Amino acid sequence: MTALGYLQRPVLAWREITAADIAAVHALHLAATEVVGRPDLIRPESRSFFEKIVAAAGKIIGVFDETGLRAYGVLQWDLSFEEDPYGPLGLGPGDGLAKLAGTAVRPSAWGQGLHRQLIAWRIIEARRLGFRHLYATSAPGNARSWTNLMDEGFRVRAVKEQYGGHLRYLLARPVDKQADADTNGDWCEVADIGRQRDLIASGREGAAWRAGKDGHAILYVPRP
Ligand SMILES: CC(C)(COP(=O)(O)OP(=O)(O)OC[C@H]1O[C@@H](n2cnc3c(N)ncnc32)[C@H](O)[C@@H]1OP(=O)(O)O)[C@@H](O)C(=O)NCCC(=O)NCCS
Incomplete structure (x- = not known):
């Protein structure tokens, strides 16, 4: 600067x-x-x-x-x-x-x-x-x-x-x-609330995100 x-x-x-x-x-x-x-x-x-x-x-x-x-x-x-x-x-x-x-x-x-x-x-x-x-x-x-x-x-x-x-x-x-999250998990569209609920109900959690092609955020769900 x-x-x-x-x-x-x-x-x-x-x-x-x-x-x-x-x-x-x-x-x-x-x-x-x-x-x-x-x-x-x-x-x-x-x-x-x-x-x-x-x-x-x-x-x-x-x-x-x-x-x-x-x-x-x-x-x-x-x-x-x-x-x-x-x-x-x-x-x-x-x-x-x-x-x-x-x-x-x-x-x-x-x-x-x-x-x-x-x-x-x-x-x-x-x-x-x-x-x-x-x-x-x-x-x-x-x-x-x-x-x-x-x-x-x-x-x-x-x-x-x-x-x-x-x-x-x-x-x-x-x-x-x-601890750092596993890196072989699933990427989940934020709009797909049902899939996120299913993954979380199976004991998982959203641990990171990335921007998709049009800039919208996509959630990363690592394996437990
Ligand atoms: C959510 C909020 C707190 C983020 O604050 P911030 O300090 O601007 O956060 P960031 O610096 O990370 O900027 C976030 C994004 O805002 C967007 N942004 C930046 N300047 C902007 C502008 N002038 N106009 C519109 N969007 C803008 C950008 O996408 C930016 O990310 P990028 O710089 O990586 O592209 C702020 O947007 C806000 O006050 N929102 C209203 C209240 C709210 O939603 N609170 C949270 C829930 S209680």
Whole structure:
């Protein structure tokens, strides 16, 4: 990068979101969701959800630039108001499970890798706080979201209908790194929900992805 390039790079400040920032977090959530234009792909959050997180249920990391909040990511550990997070993962309340519970990047800053950085920050923070497992939900149709989670070590463990009947991958990873996946598995079209459900029901999981010819994501399911 040239010296001018460095000068043009925005200075980003990372800090925890406080109650005073909630309006900005909610506004960014609404703005990013509107640009995606598919309400079925992103769970709509109320302002009170973010207030509850900051008060005690978790924490939110924010990335700020000279114009304000550029991105945020939610780490939630009070899972009492979530739809059964434990059953499909074979875990219980004593197993140290926390959730990556939503994220948004200002649309003008999309494509700069901030989402992966927000995921990585929350994995490190969860480890520091003593959690042992993390999970997240993501719509199969929101490939930008789940491919970044998979690139940060999350695996597809279930395909569920959630949040009022919308399809969601349930993705999870241990906080510590897990063993590499087998390389002789199956590639599965994301649109083929039935096949993915069958493979997962036989004890397998989605461990990686690749872009198909037209750029759409295809899920890799290794052999157990
Ligand atoms: C999903 C999201 C967090 C990804 O954030 P991000 O930091 O931009 O992620 P990336 O940098 O990996 O970019 C993802 C892809 O967005 C696309 N993209 C980049 N710039 C874009 C733009 N200006 N317009 C449209 N798409 C763009 C690209 O396909 C990019 O991948 P590529 O650079 O490898 O081609 C962000 O798109 C977002 O805020 N979406 C709305 C909220 C949401 O879906 N949250 C997740 C579920 S809660």
